[in-house]
Amino acid sequence: MAEIVLQDIEKYFGDNYVIRKLNLTIAHKEFVVLLGPSGCGKTTTLRAIAGLETVDTGDIRIDGKAVQDLRAADRDIAFVFQLFALYPHLTAYDNIAFPLRATRESKAEVETKVRQVAKALKIEHLLKQRPSALSGGDMQRVAIGRALVRRPKAMLMDEPIGALDAKLREDMRSELKRLHIENDSTTVYVTHDQVEAMSLADRIAIMNDGVLQQVGTPTEVYRYPANLFVAQFIGSPVMNILPATVRGEGPRSELVVGEGAAAFDFPGDLPRRLAGKQHQSLTVGVRPEGVIVFTEEAPGTIPVEAHIIEPLGAYDIVDFQIGGQLLRARTTSGMVKRIGETVWARLDEAQTHFFDTGSGDSLEIRLGEGHGAHQA
Numbered sequence: 001m002a003e004i005v006l007q008d009i010e011k012y013f014g015d016n017y018v019i020r021k022l023n024l025t026i027a028h029k030e031f032v033v034l035l036g037p038s039g040c041g042k043t044t045t046l047r048a049i050a051g052l053e054t055v056d057t058g059d060i061r062i063d064g065k066a067v068q069d070l071r072a073a074d075r076d077i078a079f080v081f082q083l084f085a086l087y088p089h090l091t092a093y094d095n096i097a098f099p100l101r102a103t104r105e106s107k108a109e110v111e112t113k114v115r116q117v118a119k120a121l122k123i124e125h126l127l128k129q130r131p132s133a134l135s136g137g138d139m140q141r142v143a144i145g146r147a148l149v150r151r152p153k154a155m156l157m158d159e160p161i162g163a164l165d166a167k168l169r170e171d172m173r174s175e176l177k178r179l180h181i182e183n184d185s186t187t188v189y190v191t192h193d194q195v196e197a198m199s200l201a202d203r204i205a206i207m208n209d210g211v212l213q214q215v216g217t218p219t220e221v222y223r224y225p226a227n228l229f230v231a232q233f234i235g236s237p238v239m240n241i242l243p244a245t246v247r248g249e250g251p252r253s254e255l256v257v258g259e260g261a262a263a264f265d266f267p268g269d270l271p272r273r274l275a276g277k278q279h280q281s282l283t284v285g286v287r288p289e290g291v292i293v294f295t296e297e298a299p300g301t302i303p304v305e306a307h308i309i310e311p312l313g314a315y316d317i318v319d320f321q322i323g324g325q326l327l328r329a330r331t332t333s334g335m336v337k338r339i340g341e342t343v344w345a346r347l348d349e350a351q352t353h354f355f356d357t358g359s360g361d362s363l364e365i366r367l368g369e370g371h372g373a374h375q376a
Contacts, residue, residue: 002062003062006049009021011055011210024212031177033196033204034207051072078152079158092145095146118145121148157188160176176200177199204216235287237328249271253267266347306320307326
C-alpha cells in the first residue's frame with residue numbers, strides 16, 4: 001500500500017484560497033479522516049491526492065515519489081464517490097470488473113478477483129443485478145468493490161455513506177472498518193459527520209476554512225481540543241463554551257462563569273497557572289458529561305434550575321440556566337424530573353478546558369483526574 005505525504009499544499013479557485021499551506025502525513029495502512037464543515041477544503045484536498053484537482057504550490061508524495069504532476073490514472077489510487085457513479089446498463093459483476101477489463105486482465109483473473117471482492121463485501125448474490133434493482137447500501141458496496149478489485153495503493157472516499165439512511169450508515173461504518181483492516185489498505189476518508197470520523201479513524205485531521213486545525217486520534221481530539229473550533233466541532237452535544245474569570249487565593253479558587261452569578265470551586269493553583277499563560281481574556285469549555293449533577297446539595301456544588309430536558313433513552317440532556325448562559329449536562333435517565341426543578345451541579349475539573357478568548361487557542365492547562373459518573 002502507500003504512505004501519502006502532503007507538504008505545503010496550497011490551492012486557489014480564482015480569489016478563493018481553498019487550501020492554506022496544508023502539511024499532513026498519512027502512514028502506510030492508516031485510516032485518516034478529513035473532517036470539517038462544508039466548504040472547508042477537505043474534498044478539494046482528497047481530489048488533489050487523487051489527481052482530480054491540480055495544486056498551485058506544494059508537493060504530494062506517494063511512497064516517496066512526487067505525484068503532483070502525474071495524471072490521476074498514473075497514481076494507482078482508487079476513489080469512491082458519494083453518489084455511487086455506477087454504469088446503469090452494466091450488472092454489479094460488470095461494474096466491479098470494469099477496471100480490470102480496462103487494463104486487459106485475463107478472463108480467469110477477472111473472475112477470480114471479482115468473486116473475491118464480492119465475497120468480502122457480502123454481495124455475491126447481487127452480481128447479476130443492475131444498479132436500478134439495488135438498494136442504496138448495495139450500490140455503495142458495488143462502488144467500493146469496483147475500487148477495491150484492482151488492489152490500489154490507497155483508497156480515497158468522499159462521504160461514501162452520506163446518502164444512506166441512519167441504519168444503513170451504521171452498518172456501512174462497520175463494513176468499511178472491517179474492509180480497511182482485512183485489505184491492509186491506506187485509506188483517506190472525507191466527511192462532515194463527526195460520529196463517522198470518531199468511529200472509523202485511526203487519526204482525524206480537522207479542517208476549517210482551508211486550514212488544518214488539529215490532527216490526532218479520536219481520543220486526543222475529543223479530550224484535548226487544540227482550539228475553540230475543534231472543541232465545538234467534535235462531540236455531540238457540543239461542548240459548553242462560557243466566558244469566565246478566576247478569583248481567590250489559597251487552597252481553593254473560584255471559577256466565575258457567565259455574568260458572575262455562578263462561582264465553581266476549583267484548585268487554588270489555577271490563578272497562578274493561568275498567569276503563566278499569555279491570554280487576553282478567558283473562555284472555559286466543558287462537555288455535558290463534565291457537568292456533574294446531584295439531586296441534593298453536596299460540597300462544591302451550586303444550585304441550578306432545569307430549563308430544557310431532552311430524554312434520549314439511556315440518558316437525558318438537560319439545559320440549566322446559569323449566569324445568563326445555558327449550561328448543558330448529560331444526566332442519568334429521569335434524574336431531573338421536570339422543567340423548573342432545582343438541582344445541584346459542579347464542573348469536573350479534569351474535563352474543564354481553558355481557552356484564550358481572542359485567539360481561540362487552548363491554554364493547555366490540565367487539572368486533576370475525573371471523578372466518575374453522575375451522582376443521584
